[in-house]
Amino acid sequence: MSEKERKIQKISLAEVAQAAGVSKMTASRVLRGEGGYSENTRAKVMAKVDLLGYVPNRLATVFAGDTNSTFVGVSIPDLGNEVFAQVLEGIDRKLGSHGYQTVLGLTQHTIEEEEAWIRTVLSWQPAGLILTGRSHSRRALDMLRTAGLPIVEIWDLNSSPLDVSVGISHYDSGFEMGRYLVGLGYRALGYVGTSHDTANAATARLEGFSKAVIDGGGSVVRQFCLHDTASFYPGFYGTEQLLASGAAVDCIYFQNDSMAFGGMQYCQKAAIEIPDDIGIAGWGDMPVASVLQRRLTTLHVSHLRLGQTSAEAMVARISGETYPTAKNIGFHLVPGATTKRNVL
């Protein structure tokens, strides 16, 4: 296909109309099923549409009218994390069923990338934006305000969002795990996670966790925040470092399940028995957890539902309906076999 061949001239509505022997406007009405034409005319126009393989140019429609496009911009940190892939799946399925298209943006957990992406996406006149996370750059906030379209912030619940917030309270989820572990009798807790420049959900979990642990009479002895992705190997090496630091921890809380799996792998290699020698707790309840010989103590969130709910919120807001400012989709703790009741 050469450069020239590719520029196949597209068939316009005017051409269809001419072929059918009617005006552009009549053809337009037929295609939109708006009424105001005879059955005879409708048949003529549709015949030509099929014959010529007419594909409408929605750009022109959106551009001409005061209507917005059916694009919804969706920013997601990354898809390496299974959890966000599920969220995106939920979003796209639900948006698709309502006739909207997802314009994806992987923003790598940085607000700078997000800002650049927002600028680009806004230039396409989207119907709305779904953003992961609650922290945005100043200029991004300006743009969003000026654009004046529905914004759904997902992931970490935000009591004063730009528009609507859907997610869970990560602080609370950390708190619940902390309380659970202290309740089992653990007192010297460790934490292994990754570090981020901005306040984020994992940080909120750690804060809630620490609060619960201290409230319960325990303490977070060691916190390791690696400069890395929150995945298997950082979990492995983070655990190695934490244990090598000489701190006497009786249980480790990980930023997520992937890291917890890494930690478990390290323990196995180092002949540290779980849960006899040490307790392990994760976050997220990854489906593969069920493959493991030992059920991981973790916390379950329905990521697919989070995605679907976000999309529903977006559709509602686009239609101008009101929607709860903060929609909590909830979570539940999954007690596993990687922790045990300890005698105090």
Place this chain on the structure above:
Amino acid sequence: MSEKERKIQKISLAEVAQAAGVSKMTASRVLRGEGGYSENTRAKVMAKVDLLGYVPNRLATVFAGDTNSTFVGVSIPDLGNEVFAQVLEGIDRKLGSHGYQTVLGLTQHTIEEEEAWIRTVLSWQPAGLILTGRSHSRRALDMLRTAGLPIVEIWDLNSSPLDVSVGISHYDSGFEMGRYLVGLGYRALGYVGTSHDTANAATARLEGFSKAVIDGGGSVVRQFCLHDTASFYPGFYGTEQLLASGAAVDCIYFQNDSMAFGGMQYCQKAAIEIPDDIGIAGWGDMPVASVLQRRLTTLHVSHLRLGQTSAEAMVARISGETYPTAKNIGFHLVPGATTKRNVL
């Protein structure tokens, strides 16, 4: 935010120009850095752009000119499958770095969904389309031909693609596994997968696998194709059914790793030793495979690279460059501990 408030009238180029005391055209030139204006004028215009928070309407640009948009439609079967999430990640990152936006379409493995999605996406005048799979509906093919834009078909390598194909030969990958297992001494092979209406990659793998097994003097004793998703539990129950059918199989080949994990779980539950009583082989080399107590025999494909390569192919084709019709990104077999060398 009420219905009215939301219709914040956007700032147009004309308004910026008027505020700066120049014509629309001059402002347009400044914004595009096209030259033909004085430094003084540039400063005036840019000052107003910042002040008014002007966001260009790219719809108008694309609509007006003969240029295409910077949208690239990407159809992916689903994201529940970790593999496709990685492919998408590779695509979006690479496209993004070249200034293109991903318009996502989850087509659920059906060509009908794909057709509907193609129709919609084409109406947005995309720069190109990346499609997973090589089979498309007749009407979809017509639309794609008429649209005349770059198409990259990914996943299963296609020697006569619509435009460009990037992926691996699934037939060959199945063949390689078959040859490997027969080479180890397995003779009575079983297969557990899912069924699809259309010819797809998994079917190609099974065909290649069967060919190699038969060539090597073995036979595929039982094939179970469940009407379900290719995930953990179908793998579990498929294995149960296969073994309950009374067939004497010495090794089972699964459609993918998730199903293989399910099969392993069933074996554990049924006290069937792996690999002493039975061999297990998967496909895809999921990252979590490394978490397991026993390394799975599987086949590795770099999904991220597949995505990146597809995006590169797309960028090349949009620029009008030629690109190899079929780009094979290769794979390699991963011998694991779920299979062993058998005495014949």
Place this chain on the structure above:
DNA sequence: GCCCGAAAAGTTACCGGTAACGTAAAATCT
């Protein structure tokens, strides 16, 4: 000062639809 060419800026037309309005023909009413 005058002329000329280049740089800087303005004008016009157009992309492909649709809103708003106008008009002719058919259907309904009195």
Place this chain on the structure above:
DNA sequence: AGATTTTACGTTACCGGTAACTTTTCGGGC
């Protein structure tokens, strides 16, 4: 039948940019 409404179309203008062209401004050489 004539007046009135309804139906079935057609006309015009416009959305926000940009290509192509025209006009104005400016600096320098003579």
